[in-house]
Amino acid sequence: MDYFLQQLINGLTLGSIYGLIAIGYTMVYGIIGMINFAHGDVFMVSAFSALIAFLVILAVGITAVPLALVMVLIFAMLISSLYGWTVERIAYRPLRGSFRLAPLISAIGMSIVLQNYIQIVQGARVKAIQPVFTGGITLHEGDLFDVRISTIQILIIVTTIVLMTVFSLIVAKTSLGRAQRSCEQDQKMAALLGIDVDRTISLTFVMGAALAAVAGTMFLMYYGVVDFFIGFIAGVKAFTAAVLGGIGSLPGAMLGGLLIGLIEAFWAGYFSSEYKDVAVFAILAIVLIFLPTGLLGKPEVEKV
Amino acid sequence: MSQAMLEVSGVTTYYGNIVALRGVDVHVNQGEIVTLIGANGAGKSTLMMTIFGKPQARDGRITYMGEDITRMPTHKIARLSIAQSPEGRRIFPRMTVFENLQMGAAITDGTHFQSDLEKVFAFFPRLKERMHQRGGTLSGGEQQMLAIARALMSRPKLLLLDEPSLGLAPLIVKQIFESLRTLNQEDGLTVFLVEQNAYHALKLAHRGYVMVNGLITMTGGGRELLAREEVRAAYLEGGRH
Numbered sequence: 001m002d003y004f005l006q007q008l009i010n011g012l013t014l015g016s017i018y019g020l021i022a023i024g025y026t027m028v029y030g031i032i033g034m035i036n037f038a039h040g041d042v043f044m045v046s047a048f049s050a051l052i053a054f055l056v057i058l059a060v061g062i063t064a065v066p067l068a069l070v071m072v073l074i075f076a077m078l079i080s081s082l083y084g085w086t087v088e089r090i091a092y093r094p095l096r097g098s099f100r101l102a103p104l105i106s107a108i109g110m111s112i113v114l115q116n117y118i119q120i121v122q123g124a125r126v127k128a129i130q131p132v133f134t135g136g137i138t139l140h141e142g143d144l145f146d147v148r149i150s151t152i153q154i155l156i157i158v159t160t161i162v163l164m165t166v167f168s169l170i171v172a173k174t175s176l177g178r179a180q181r182s183c184e185q186d187q188k189m190a191a192l193l194g195i196d197v198d199r200t201i202s203l204t205f206v207m208g209a210a211l212a213a214v215a216g217t218m219f220l221m222y223y224g225v226v227d228f229f230i231g232f233i234a235g236v237k238a239f240t241a242a243v244l245g246g247i248g249s250l251p252g253a254m255l256g257g258l259l260i261g262l263i264e265a266f267w268a269g270y271f272s273s274e275y276k277d278v279a280v281f282a283i284l285a286i287v288l289i290f291l292p293t294g295l296l297g298k299p300e301v302e303k304v
Numbered sequence: 305m306s307q308a309m310l311e312v313s314g315v316t317t318y319y320g321n322i323v324a325l326r327g328v329d330v331h332v333n334q335g336e337i338v339t340l341i342g343a344n345g346a347g348k349s350t351l352m353m354t355i356f357g358k359p360q361a362r363d364g365r366i367t368y369m370g371e372d373i374t375r376m377p378t379h380k381i382a383r384l385s386i387a388q389s390p391e392g393r394r395i396f397p398r399m400t401v402f403e404n405l406q407m408g409a410a411i412t413d414g415t416h417f418q419s420d421l422e423k424v425f426a427f428f429p430r431l432k433e434r435m436h437q438r439g440g441t442l443s444g445g446e447q448q449m450l451a452i453a454r455a456l457m458s459r460p461k462l463l464l465l466d467e468p469s470l471g472l473a474p475l476i477v478k479q480i481f482e483s484l485r486t487l488n489q490e491d492g493l494t495v496f497l498v499e500q501n502a503y504h505a506l507k508l509a510h511r512g513y514v515m516v517n518g519l520i521t522m523t524g525g526g527r528e529l530l531a532r533e534e535v536r537a538a539y540l541e542g543g544r545h
Contacts, residue, residue: 175410182396182407189394192356193458194382194411298398 015261040235084209246297
């Protein structure tokens with residue numbers, strides 16, 4: 001039971017990070033119907049931005065942890081938003097209206113460019129930081145080990161819940177959210193109503209990138225290490241999460257992220273950690289066989 | 305002659321290599337109701353969309369209130385307070401009726417939203433009943449009402465309507481045309497109306513145009529066109545409601 005609880009906490013933490021990245025995939029897919037394969041690499045860039053900001057703050061001598069964290073987050077979000085915006089601007093927008101595979105290939109190209117760029121400017125070696133958050137809460141003292149939730153795990157889960165709530169409200173209630181949904185459903189009509197479709201798409205990329213930056217910062221704080229390749233693995237997992245939850249659906253992305261995190265944690269905990277990715281993708285395959293639109297995806301029937 | 309509110313001169317439009325409009329001249333003066341009639345595939349809806357720059361005219365010029373809008377992006381044209389209820393209605397299917405109306409008011413500053421809402425609900429009480437229902441679940445007639453109401457929510461000076469009578473019961477068509485007359489007379493709304501239902505449209509309109517194969521072939525006062533033998537033969541006999 002203790003072991004189960006501990007894996008549950010670990011899985012939720014991991015799942016939160018995947019969920020935050022998955023939102024970027026699902027929103028972009030919803031609005032322009034393409035998979036932004038460079039999104040995982042924008043996440044990676046944000047983790048590096050967080051690392052740089054962290055080292056600078058340390059060098060300057062700011063020691064108040066909450067202040068430092070907020071500064072790191074803001075910096076990472078700004079940088080990764082800029083990357084998200086730029087990727088859309090130079091790699092996808094010129095291809096809008098061309099055949100469907102063109103932006104997909106362009107996306108894979110952007111992903112390779114970003115990876116290699118970071119590898120060249122930051123080096124291929126793994127970069128590490130010393131732990132920022134050390135404390136934690138012992139939930140239960142067991143015979144073999146204690147069930148613990150660390151400060152950073154609490155931070156990740158709480159931040160994710162808060163961001164998800166805020167984000168869902170933006171999409172459901174604000175004029176920006178309505179503009180996004182209208183572009184998702186009928187771009188031509190949205191333009192007829194005065195919506196700047198290009199700008200709305202850009203903002204969607206920026207929002208996805210900003211959430212990925214939160215995930216990147218949390219990733220850095222949680223694992224303490226980053227390298228130029230983390231974007232690929234995290235990206236594939238988050239993409240899987242988005243598909244599992246139903247691509248295009250916001251709550252689906254979150255649910256998918258949590259499920260992937262939990263499957264990974266439990267599989268690693270009870271079976272073998274080498275095969276955890278196999279488990280994740282096997283479950284994805286099974287779900288898609290029975291629910292081709294994912295768990296919360298909407299089948300395309302309403303078009304009149 | 306004073307300058308027209310909307311002036312389309314010598315406009316040609318292509319879909320790829322296929323020509324849809326072959327040099328169309330149409331103008332709409334402030335305060336008028338002008339109708340464009342013609343058979344299926346004549347290019348009426350293409351003209352409506354070309355005014356909004358989707359697709360853009362290849363040749364010719366479109367001006368609105370003296371401003372050249374031929375090459376202007378669609379969303380900027382919409383912000384000049386021209387509204388369109390387009391062909392096929394194009395309701396956002398996964399938004400509620402209320403949200404669709406909010407989208408209509410997207411370019412306004414929101415100060416008149418409540419009173420505008422009450423106004424369109426007075427014209428179409430059915431929409432009020434369906435306020436929280438998703439657009440995709442409405443019947444065709446209700447969607448048509450919503451498309452018109454959504455266009456009105458932007459407080460337009462010029463309203464383009466593409467076949468508002470399509471799929472509607474004759475009684476509702478009559479009611480919609482009455483509403484248009486009221487809006488025109490009381491609020492000074494200028495209306496450019498595309499119709500296959502030529503009888504009602506010509507009776508309502510101050511002036512009319514007839515389009516055949518991407519060309520304007522006839523023009524004149526609404527009742528004058530209604531009386532012409534060619535118009536009656538081609539668009540009215542058997543089609544009267």
